[in-house]
Amino acid sequence: MAYKELKRACYEANLELNTLGLVIYTFGNVSAVDRDRGTFAIKPSGVAYDALRPEDIVIVDFDNQVVEGKLRPSSDTKTHAWLYRSWEGIGGIAHTHATYSVSWAQAQMDIPILGTTHADHLTEDVPCAPPMSDELISGNYEHNTGRQITDCFRERGLDYGEVPMVLLGNHGPFTWGDSAAKAVYHSKVLEEVARMAFLTRQINPGAPRLKEALIRKHYERKHGKSAYYGQ
Amino acid sequence: MAYKELKRACYEANLELNTLGLVIYTFGNVSAVDRDRGTFAIKPSGVAYDALRPEDIVIVDFDNQVVEGKLRPSSDTKTHAWLYRSWEGIGGIAHTHATYSVSWAQAQMDIPILGTTHADHLTEDVPCAPPMSDELISGNYEHNTGRQITDCFRERGLDYGEVPMVLLGNHGPFTWGDSAAKAVYHSKVLEEVARMAFLTRQINPGAPRLKEALIRKHYERKHGKSAYYGQ
Amino acid sequence: MAYKELKRACYEANLELNTLGLVIYTFGNVSAVDRDRGTFAIKPSGVAYDALRPEDIVIVDFDNQVVEGKLRPSSDTKTHAWLYRSWEGIGGIAHTHATYSVSWAQAQMDIPILGTTHADHLTEDVPCAPPMSDELISGNYEHNTGRQITDCFRERGLDYGEVPMVLLGNHGPFTWGDSAAKAVYHSKVLEEVARMAFLTRQINPGAPRLKEALIRKHYERKHGKSAYYGQ
Amino acid sequence: MAYKELKRACYEANLELNTLGLVIYTFGNVSAVDRDRGTFAIKPSGVAYDALRPEDIVIVDFDNQVVEGKLRPSSDTKTHAWLYRSWEGIGGIAHTHATYSVSWAQAQMDIPILGTTHADHLTEDVPCAPPMSDELISGNYEHNTGRQITDCFRERGLDYGEVPMVLLGNHGPFTWGDSAAKAVYHSKVLEEVARMAFLTRQINPGAPRLKEALIRKHYERKHGKSAYYGQ
Numbered sequence: 001m002a003y004k005e006l007k008r009a010c011y012e013a014n015l016e017l018n019t020l021g022l023v024i025y026t027f028g029n030v031s032a033v034d035r036d037r038g039t040f041a042i043k044p045s046g047v048a049y050d051a052l053r054p055e056d057i058v059i060v061d062f063d064n065q066v067v068e069g070k071l072r073p074s075s076d077t078k079t080h081a082w083l084y085r086s087w088e089g090i091g092g093i094a095h096t097h098a099t100y101s102v103s104w105a106q107a108q109m110d111i112p113i114l115g116t117t118h119a120d121h122l123t124e125d126v127p128c129a130p131p132m133s134d135e136l137i138s139g140n141y142e143h144n145t146g147r148q149i150t151d152c153f154r155e156r157g158l159d160y161g162e163v164p165m166v167l168l169g170n171h172g173p174f175t176w177g178d179s180a181a182k183a184v185y186h187s188k189v190l191e192e193v194a195r196m197a198f199l200t201r202q203i204n205p206g207a208p209r210l211k212e213a214l215i216r217k218h219y220e221r222k223h224g225k226s227a228y229y230g231q
Numbered sequence: 232m233a234y235k236e237l238k239r240a241c242y243e244a245n246l247e248l249n250t251l252g253l254v255i256y257t258f259g260n261v262s263a264v265d266r267d268r269g270t271f272a273i274k275p276s277g278v279a280y281d282a283l284r285p286e287d288i289v290i291v292d293f294d295n296q297v298v299e300g301k302l303r304p305s306s307d308t309k310t311h312a313w314l315y316r317s318w319e320g321i322g323g324i325a326h327t328h329a330t331y332s333v334s335w336a337q338a339q340m341d342i343p344i345l346g347t348t349h350a351d352h353l354t355e356d357v358p359c360a361p362p363m364s365d366e367l368i369s370g371n372y373e374h375n376t377g378r379q380i381t382d383c384f385r386e387r388g389l390d391y392g393e394v395p396m397v398l399l400g401n402h403g404p405f406t407w408g409d410s411a412a413k414a415v416y417h418s419k420v421l422e423e424v425a426r427m428a429f430l431t432r433q434i435n436p437g438a439p440r441l442k443e444a445l446i447r448k449h450y451e452r453k454h455g456k457s458a459y460y461g462q
Numbered sequence: 463m464a465y466k467e468l469k470r471a472c473y474e475a476n477l478e479l480n481t482l483g484l485v486i487y488t489f490g491n492v493s494a495v496d497r498d499r500g501t502f503a504i505k506p507s508g509v510a511y512d513a514l515r516p517e518d519i520v521i522v523d524f525d526n527q528v529v530e531g532k533l534r535p536s537s538d539t540k541t542h543a544w545l546y547r548s549w550e551g552i553g554g555i556a557h558t559h560a561t562y563s564v565s566w567a568q569a570q571m572d573i574p575i576l577g578t579t580h581a582d583h584l585t586e587d588v589p590c591a592p593p594m595s596d597e598l599i600s601g602n603y604e605h606n607t608g609r610q611i612t613d614c615f616r617e618r619g620l621d622y623g624e625v626p627m628v629l630l631g632n633h634g635p636f637t638w639g640d641s642a643a644k645a646v647y648h649s650k651v652l653e654e655v656a657r658m659a660f661l662t663r664q665i666n667p668g669a670p671r672l673k674e675a676l677i678r679k680h681y682e683r684k685h686g687k688s689a690y691y692g693q
Numbered sequence: 694m695a696y697k698e699l700k701r702a703c704y705e706a707n708l709e710l711n712t713l714g715l716v717i718y719t720f721g722n723v724s725a726v727d728r729d730r731g732t733f734a735i736k737p738s739g740v741a742y743d744a745l746r747p748e749d750i751v752i753v754d755f756d757n758q759v760v761e762g763k764l765r766p767s768s769d770t771k772t773h774a775w776l777y778r779s780w781e782g783i784g785g786i787a788h789t790h791a792t793y794s795v796s797w798a799q800a801q802m803d804i805p806i807l808g809t810t811h812a813d814h815l816t817e818d819v820p821c822a823p824p825m826s827d828e829l830i831s832g833n834y835e836h837n838t839g840r841q842i843t844d845c846f847r848e849r850g851l852d853y854g855e856v857p858m859v860l861l862g863n864h865g866p867f868t869w870g871d872s873a874a875k876a877v878y879h880s881k882v883l884e885e886v887a888r889m890a891f892l893t894r895q896i897n898p899g900a901p902r903l904k905e906a907l908i909r910k911h912y913e914r915k916h917g918k919s920a921y922y923g924q
Contacts, residue, residue, distance in 0.1 A: 024881060024882075024885060025878070025881070025882075027810070044924065045921075045922055045923050045924060046922055046923030046924055047924065071924055072921075072923075072924055075914060075921060075922045097810045099885070099888060099889055099892065100892065102808060102810060102889050103889050103892035103893045103896055104896060105808065106807040106808040106889060106890075106893040106900055107893050107896040107897035107900045108897070108900065108901075109896065109897055114337040114401070115333060115336065115337040115401045115402060115403070116401060116402045116403070117258070117328045117333060117403070131904060131907060132907075134904070134906040137906040137907055137910050138906060138910070141910055141914075170807070170808045170809060170903050170904075170907060171808060171809045171907075172808070172809070172810070185256070188255060188256075189255075189256075192255060192330070195330060196330060196333050196334050196337060197337075198892060198895070198896055199330065199331065199334035199429065200334045200337040200338050201896070202429070202433065202895065203334055203335060203338040203340065203429055203432070204338035204339070204340055207337055207338045207339065208339075210401050211362060211365070211401075213365040213368040213369060214362060214363075214368055214401060214402075217368050217369070217372055221306060221372075228276075228303075228306060229276055229277055229306045230276050230277030230303075231275065231276060231277055231278065231302055231303055345568040345632070346564060346567065346568040346632045346633060346634070347632060347633045347634070348489070348559045348564060348634070416487070419486060419487070420486075420487075423486060423559075423561070426561060427561060427564050427565050427568060428568075430561065430562065430565035430660060431565045431568040431569050433660070433664065434565055434566060434569040434571060434660055434663070435569035435570070435571055438568055438569045438570065439570075441632050442593060442596070442632075444596040444599040444600060445593060445594075445599055445632060445633075448599050448600070448603055452537060452603075459507075459534075459537060460507055460508055460537045461507050461508030461534075462506065462507060462508055462509065462533055462534055576799040576863070577795060577798065577799040577863045577864060577865070578863060578864045578865070579720070579790045579795060579865070647718070650717060650718075651717075651718075654717060654792070657792060658792055658795050658796050658799060659799075661792065661793065661796035661891060662796045662799040662800050664891070664895065665796055665797060665800040665802065665891055665894070666800035666801070666802055669799055669800045669801065670801075672863050673824060673827070673863075675827040675830040675831060676824060676825075676830055676863060676864075679830050679831070679834055683768060683834075690738075690765075690768060691738055691739055691768045692738050692739030692765075693737065693738060693739055693740065693764055693765055
């Protein structure tokens with residue numbers, strides 16, 4: 001019963017992926033971390049959303065060992081574990097194969113920051129990490145997927161607190177936040193931003209990046225020290 | 232209780248944005264004016280649509296002072312106030328981040344008038360006001376957003392009564408009408424017109440503007456002195 | 463009570479436009495003819511679908527005179543009247559501003575026959591009648607709209623029985639059939655065919671017209687003398 | 694009563710096509726085979742999904758003779774029969790006119806493998822069989838449709854067990870699996886993969902095929918001897 005609340009939060013965040021139209025079948029997974037115990041709750045592998053029950057959620061530690069649960073955890077578990085271990089400030093992670101996000105990932109392109117909808121959430125282009133080398137793929141694949149993400153952030157000097165999302169080249173998006181619900185929120189925002197960027201560049205292939213003053217203004221009014229958005 | 236009816240109208244118009252698929256999360260706001268008192272009702276900042284109650288609606292005057300309400304009003308309140316002050320004939324204003332409307336705004340392009348669906352509602356291309364100067368952005372941003380809109384209309388010689396919508400470059404649409412419900416109606420029409428214009432130019436990049444005779448005919452039969460559309 | 467059944471059929475066909483996602487607000491109308499009496503039932507002008515009741519349907523004769531009903535008939539009534547008068551074999555007519563159909567109309571292009579989905583319903587490209595001359599627009603507009611359609615069919619040698627749909631340049635689609643329900647069916651098929659043709663040409667701008675043998679085969683197996691589709 | 698269970702499985706799979714948004718009206722059909730008896734259950738021709746009842750499902754043998762049922766079977770029955778006869782390992786077949794799948798078929802192009810969503814299900818581009826010769830079309834059309842599919846697989850050296858889907862040029866998709874439900878699953882996956890491939894190439898016309906190491910890795914982790922996806 002120790003993990004009842006964590007499982008419930010994880011379960012609801014997984015269902016929300018489905019409600020928001022970000023997944024079909026089993027194409028996605030969400031986890032929620034318990035920092036005090038060094039464990040996280042994650043969706044079991046290959047279980048359909050409409051069959052999922054809170055008690056099916058699996059508890060795993062940062063070494064990928066199952067702590068509680070009868071089902072096999074998501075095949076992407078090692079990616080989640082690596083991200084939790086590397087980035088201490090995150091509380092939840094979401095992974096989907098949402099249409100527009102995946103399409104940018106398959107195009108192997110960053111999503112350019114083209115408007116205030118984007119700047120309300122992050123000040124950078126959404127980074128697209130390159131596909132892994134053959135060596136990393138044939139090795140500890142899901143673990144290396146996590147490393148590919150953190151390597152990308154380190155090389156580009158990005159802050160995971162300010163850039164709560166990434167595209168993995170040819171694969172799809174990973175997003176995070178201070179909770180599982182917030183990670184899912186970022187998956188939805190990313191999908192909408194990806195769709196708008198696609199349409200913008202179709203309408204005007206030369207549409208420029210958003211000017212710096214607007215990027216700062218919109219980000220700061222929601223997330224800055226003197227933020228005045230929300231209650 | 233003085234504002235009960237106004238709050239209700241504002242509340243319902245805000246929910247309608249959600250019902251019509253024009254917003255996700257808190258990406259939009261609608262206001263409704265009381266011309267006699269010089270105040271308007273507006274959505275509180277950052278409150279989700281499914282959590283919103285009529286009594287949460289905030290009453291503000293044209294100097295942006297809260298007259299009634301416990302919550303902080305929309306971060307875009309000053310834009311609404313400026314528009315109400317400048318344009319005496321409008322009764323409601325809507326702002327969204329609807330997908331196709333935002334995409335044209337991010338493309339920094341007017342939406343060309345390409346068919347009768349557009350001409351049934353306005354006789355001009357939907358104007359896209361340019362992004363503001365850095366000085367205006369770092370100043371009284373939301374107030375200046377309103378000025379950017381009215382400046383655009385003055386410079387182009389547009390009549391807000393005949394052009395009930397605008398795109399703000401890199402941001403998104405603002406629409407208005409004689410009531411909050413009508414402002415929302417214009418947001419929906421704009422989104423559909425924006426989508427059709429996108430598709431038309433994809434199918435035929437050289438698709439011409441609608442001929443003047445059709446523009447006048449369709450606008451006049453709905454809005455002219457001898458209008459014969461509707462009951 | 464004489465027209466109770468006709469009004470009901472017309473009412474249900476109008477609601478079906480809404481159910482099928484072919485209209486927003488009041489952007490469409492359907493009529494159903496009574497050939498014996500030389501009258502037809504049509505949607506009243508500007509009435510929202512969710513407010514529409516069977517008794518609101520208006521009965522009009524082929525000279526556009528209201529025979530029964532308290533409301534003003536659709537502003538497009540004269541177009542319907544002309545088509546019923548010109549083409550004796552049709553039982554119902556539908557007009558919408560459906561997104562993809564309108565986009566091809568705004569592009570002023572016929573929808574090419576690119577696959578068997580199209581050929582299952584008609585053997586020709588969907589014709590796009592050109593926008594009217596200024597003289598015709600400033601004259602008896604809705605009547606002339608009907609003439610523009612029948613002129614297009616006569617000049618191209620098209621048979622309204624085999625081509626149950628047309629795009630009116632810069633405006634949108636009109637479809638028909640042996641009943642109001644069938645006219646609405648053709649509006650939905652047209653919208654889907656229009657969407658597929660748009661996507662096909664985006665994927666492969668040089669995608670060729672369907673070969674003649676497939677056109678004949680698919681049309682004949684559903685509509686020919688030896689048709690074997692259906693029960 | 695002998696076929697009660699088979700009819701039920703076939704009925705439910707047909708309804709699922711509709712639930713998943715893969716068909717409008719009667720634009721699709723699913724069948725389920727009984728290998729022991731050499732028969733299969735298939736949707737009756739031209740019956741709307743919301744009017745379909747389990748007892749309407751028709752039982753046919755591999756020579757296209759109706760074994761049980763009062764209605765005429767799908768006009769595509771001979772295509773199903775040929776595939777069941779040719780490919781002994783399949784248990785169900787689905788055919789749709791789903792939008793994106795048809796659009797690639799109309800473009801007469803294979804769907805390139807561009808990401809892991811695709812590689813999770815098959816290791817090859819989705820093949821597009823060319824339209825048939827006029828001789829085959831005017832002959833035993835639906836039977837020859839089946840042959841066109843198996844010829845395509847033989848000529849390209851494809852394994853129907855590893856490539857559970859095909860586009861028929863200018864027509865649309867056929868998919869299969871070890872059950873009718875799995876065939877429908879593959880129709881949905883195909884539609885999503887087709888949509889992502891369309892968007893990817895719009896964003897980046899030069900987007901490359903997925904690298905071989907990722908193709909193998911993703912396919913093997915779900916379908917290989919050491920698969921570790923699912924329960």
